[in-house]
Each structure stands twice: as structure tokens, then as C-alpha cells.
Amino acid sequence: MSKSIAEIISAGEGLRTEFKSRIDSPAKIAKTIVSFANTSGGLLIIGVNDSGVISGVTSELTELQKLEKANTDFIDPKILIQIKSEQLNGKKVLLVTVEESKEKPHYVVSDKGARTIYVRVKDKSVPIPKLLLYNSDNLETEKLLASKHVKSLVAYLRIEDSVNARFYSRMINVSEKRADRMLHDLAARQILLKIPGTKPEAFSLKWTE
Incomplete structure (x- = not known):
């Protein structure tokens, strides 16, 4: 990683960066993971609020369980993510790295079985009807x-x-x-x-x- 975590947080959220003070629900975080995988990849930092203030995670296990449930129950096909914990200002944060996927498109699957593609637009995860893929050989x-x-x-x-x-x-x-x-x-x-x-x-x- 070319920039330090502190520098990334200081730069704020964007196309490839999102902050969460905590994971609200597996279904919601699935949208972020899928949008990163369907676009250019990205880094999800848990334990940091939208303003870049480091709050830390109260239970690493709880956040990991929500990430696992998101991938298992709400994402198809599943996405390989890398998770690392770090201490910042004496508080623990989780760094979730999502690479741009070679298996895109990935879908967020709702409780009712609806399948939606999400991509990253600026600092938001937005739904789109279909995903056309850039072909570097064209x-x-x-x-x-x-x-x-x-x-x-x-x-x-x-x-x-x-x-x-x-x-x-x-x-x-x-x-x-x-x-x-x-x-x-x-x-x-x-x-x-x-x-x-x-x-x-x-x-x-x-x-x-």
C-alpha cells in the first residue's frame, strides 16, 4: 500500500475508499463489497466514521461475523476479501481490502432473492441494471x-x-x-x-x- 492508513483516512471517502464506524448489517455492507469488486476495487475501513474520526471497533469478532455472513448470504458469486486489523490512535480498526474481480458481475442477493448489481460512483455504491465490461484487448x-x-x-x-x-x-x-x-x-x-x-x-x- 503506497499511502499510510492515516493518509488514506485524511483524504476522505472516494471511489476506492469507504469508512464505517461499524457494520450496520450484512445486507448493507454487501453492497459496498460488491460495488468495489465490480468497479476498481477498494478499501473498507471499519472503526472510522464518515468524517474520518477514528472511533475503533468494540468487537472485532462481531464485525468479522457480519462480513462473513454478507459474503455467504448476500453476495453471488462470493468475493475473496482480505481483512487486517491495525491500531490507530490506540484504537483497533479493520481494513477490508476488495480487489477488482475477474468474475464480475457480482450481485447483491436480497432476502427475497432479488439480484442487483452495484458499482462504485464517486463515494457511493449504486445499483445498475447491467454491467458492461471494459475489454483491454479491444x-x-x-x-x-x-x-x-x-x-x-x-x-x-x-x-x-x-x-x-x-x-x-x-x-x-x-x-x-x-x-x-x-x-x-x-x-x-x-x-x-x-x-x-x-x-x-x-x-x-x-x-x-
């Missing part, structure tokens, strides 16, 4: 990623949360209609992800190197 996609317009967009979205067609059209000096087509094409290739419920329609960065 020469057309590789060429697209190497283009000036897409390079500019990816660089922008590594800093900002999202972009819409109007803003992108001004960024690359094309019509809004063309910018909209380009954004949807990138979403279809799973380089971008359409953010549900946004008006005007917005996109975030899905693919990362």
Missing part, C-alpha cells in the same frame, strides 16, 4: 483512449466527480449533440458510468488504469 477502445479528447476527459474526471454533455462540448469545442454521443459511447465501452437520476445526464469515470 483495439478500437485502446485507440479511443489514446485520443486527445478522451485523454482530456479522463484527466478531468480523475479530479472532478462528473461531467455532462454541455460541459464536455465546451471542453473539446464540439457540438453538445456530438459530445453527448461521445459520452454515451464511452459509457457503452464501460470507460464511463452514467450516474442514475441526474438531470442533465452526468457521467463519472468507471475505468481506471
Whole structure:
């Protein structure tokens, strides 16, 4: 891990980081684990609240049991996670590492059997109807990623949360209609992800190197 845990906590939650003071329920934490595995992987830190304040876990065993139940009862196919405990400011926190999965898509399975795909958008786990996978062997996609317009967009979205067609059209000096087509094409290739419920329609960065 290139950054220390303290540095990660200081940077706050994001695409690949989430804090939980404790696990509320196996069903809820399953959404976070699945969204990390379906996107770019991530680190779940238990014992830290949303503001980055270290509260520590009161019972490591209880949190581990909830993680196990989440994987066993609410995730399909199951996801290999790595769990490590650390002392921070005299308090114990759990570090749950979830790698980007080669078996995606993974589903969150409800008590009633409903199956939902979750992905990571900014610092949230959001449901989507289906998951299209980025194919690194696709020469057309590789060429697209190497283009000036897409390079500019990816660089922008590594800093900002999202972009819409109007803003992108001004960024690359094309019509809004063309910018909209380009954004949807990138979403279809799973380089971008359409953010549900946004008006005007917005996109975030899905693919990362």
C-alpha cells in the first residue's frame, strides 16, 4: 500500500475508499463489497466514521461475523476479501481490502432473492441494471483512449466527480449533440458510468488504469 492508513483516512471517502464506524448489517455492507469488486476495487475501513474520526471497533469478532455472513448470504458469486486489523490512535480498526474481480458481475442477493448489481460512483455504491465490461484487448477502445479528447476527459474526471454533455462540448469545442454521443459511447465501452437520476445526464469515470 503506497499511502499510510492515516493518509488514506485524511483524504476522505472516494471511489476506492469507504469508512464505517461499524457494520450496520450484512445486507448493507454487501453492497459496498460488491460495488468495489465490480468497479476498481477498494478499501473498507471499519472503526472510522464518515468524517474520518477514528472511533475503533468494540468487537472485532462481531464485525468479522457480519462480513462473513454478507459474503455467504448476500453476495453471488462470493468475493475473496482480505481483512487486517491495525491500531490507530490506540484504537483497533479493520481494513477490508476488495480487489477488482475477474468474475464480475457480482450481485447483491436480497432476502427475497432479488439480484442487483452495484458499482462504485464517486463515494457511493449504486445499483445498475447491467454491467458492461471494459475489454483491454479491444483495439478500437485502446485507440479511443489514446485520443486527445478522451485523454482530456479522463484527466478531468480523475479530479472532478462528473461531467455532462454541455460541459464536455465546451471542453473539446464540439457540438453538445456530438459530445453527448461521445459520452454515451464511452459509457457503452464501460470507460464511463452514467450516474442514475441526474438531470442533465452526468457521467463519472468507471475505468481506471
